[in-house]
Amino acid sequence: MARVIAVLFATAVLSAGCGGSRASGKASLGDLLKRPGPTVGITAGASEFVPRDVRYPFVVIRNDARPVNRPAATVWVAKSRTDPPFERTKARLEPAGIPGRSDPAFGGVTQIYVAHLRVPGAGRYWLVAQPEGARIQALGVLDIEARSRSVALGAKAPRSQTPTLATAPAAQLTTSRPPDLPLLRDSVAGSLAAHKPFVVTFATPKFCTSRTCGPVVDVVEAVRRRFEQRGVRFMHVEVFKDNDPARGYNRWMRQWGLTTEPWVFLVGADGHVKAKIEGSVSEAELAAAVRGKLLSDG
Numbered sequence: 044m045a046r047v048i049a050v051l052f053a054t055a056v057l058s059a060g061c062g063g064s065r066a067s068g069k070a071s072l073g074d075l076l077k078r079p080g081p082t083v084g085i086t087a088g089a090s091e092f093v094p095r096d097v098r099y100p101f102v103v104i105r106n107d108a109r110p111v112n113r114p115a116a117t118v119w120v121a122k123s124r125t126d127p128p129f130e131r132t133k134a135r136l137e138p139a140g141i142p143g144r145s146d147p148a149f150g151g152v153t154q155i156y157v158a159h160l161r162v163p164g165a166g167r168y169w170l171v172a173q174p175e176g177a178r179i180q181a182l183g184v185l186d187i188e189a190r191s192r193s194v195a196l197g198a199k200a201p202r203s204q205t206p207t208l209a210t211a212p213a214a215q216l217t218t219s220r221p222p223d224l225p226l227l228r229d230s231v232a233g234s235l236a237a238h239k240p241f242v243v244t245f246a247t248p249k250f251c252t253s254r255t256c257g258p259v260v261d262v263v264e265a266v267r268r269r270f271e272q273r274g275v276r277f278m279h280v281e282v283f284k285d286n287d288p289a290r291g292y293n294r295w296m297r298q299w300g301l302t303t304e305p306w307v308f309l310v311g312a313d314g315h316v317k318a319k320i321e322g323s324v325s326e327a328e329l330a331a332a333v334r335g336k337l338l339s340d341g
Contacts, residue, residue: 071121071124071126071127072119072126073125075128075171076171076180076182079178080178080179081180082181083179083180083181084183085172085182085183088100088321088322089321090321091192091193091303093165093188093191093195094163094164094165094187095162095163096160096161097185097187098157098321099118099185100155100157100158100322101183103172103174103177103179109151110151110154113175114135114175115136115175116156116174116175117134117173118130118133118134118158118171118172119131119171120162120168120185123169130161130162132158132159132160133158134156134158136154136155137156137325137328139153139155139258139325140153140258141258141265145261156174157325158172162187165187168184168185169182169183169185170182170185192302193300193306194300194319195316196318196319198315198316199315199316200231200235200308200314201298201299202231202232202235203232203280203299204230204231205231205232205280205295206280207229207230213227215286217248217279217281218247218249218281220249223264223279225267225271225277226264226267226277227278227279229276231278234278234310235310238312238313238314239312240274240275240309240310240311241276241277241309242267242275242307242310242329242333243278243279243307244260244306244308245280245281245282245295246260246279246281246282246305247305250283258323259323262324262325262326263277263307264277265326266330270333270337275333281293303321305322307320307324307329309332309333311336320332
């Protein structure tokens with residue numbers, strides 16, 4: 044249950060800024076680990092990565108279980124620990140949820156780094172992240188798959204008959220308390236038939252063990268208030284059959300090819316997936332995606 048996100052906010056284990064630049068020099072990735080301070084395992088906040096543009100969310104956890112919250116971190120990527128990095132970029136620290144409203148995740152985590160990497164092809168890569176001004180570095184692996192398990196970018200969105208307040212009471216539709224009623228009015232199938240752009244999150248606020256699913260729903264609701272009057276619909280779909288984790292993921296999760304949660308998908312008026320985000324996302328990041336991918340859609 045919530046496997047990726049549980050890993051995200053657990054004590055760091057060895058797993059696995061915007062606009063990267065190609066790294067230069069002969070130093071290997073392993074040489075970066077010789078810098079002062081301990082080396083810990085990077086803790087990834089997502090599990091599905093495909094070639095080229097990779098959104099990589101992560102946290103760096105000290106050996107005393109406290110998260111490192113410097114405003115930025117430098118990230119290097121190489122084909123192995125003994126190869127020189129081919130990619131270097133800045134990761135920015137983003138809120139995990141809505142500050143002052145969302146509960147912290149496991150371990151008191153309230154922020155997460157997000158890096159955007161350029162990785163050319165499928166395979167296993169290594170990366171090092173070093174929060175700026177901190178005497179610590181994090182090492183991890185990055186597994187790039189040849190194709191998405193979930194609905195791919197550019198693909199047609201499944202015509203899922205997701206439930207709404209017109210078909211069931213709120214208590215059956217959401218584990219949010221209080222219920223997130225504005226996110227339960229529209230269905231995926233209905234929005235596709237109406238040729239309306241929409242944002243849909245697959246998340247379970249009550250049963251996500253790290254509690255990041257609640258913050259993701261909080262974020263979607265906050266962004267809804269900013270853009271709903273501009274013709275974009277916003278939806279929340281729970282992930283378990285009858286909201287019971289013992290029964291496994293529901294048919295809507297299967298229709299979208301999802302084996303982890305939370306996820307957020309942005310679908311254009313033409314019914315094609317314009318963007319998708321696995322794991323935690325900040326209000327600013329999601330709002331920028333809506334503005335760039337949906338409001339410019341047509």
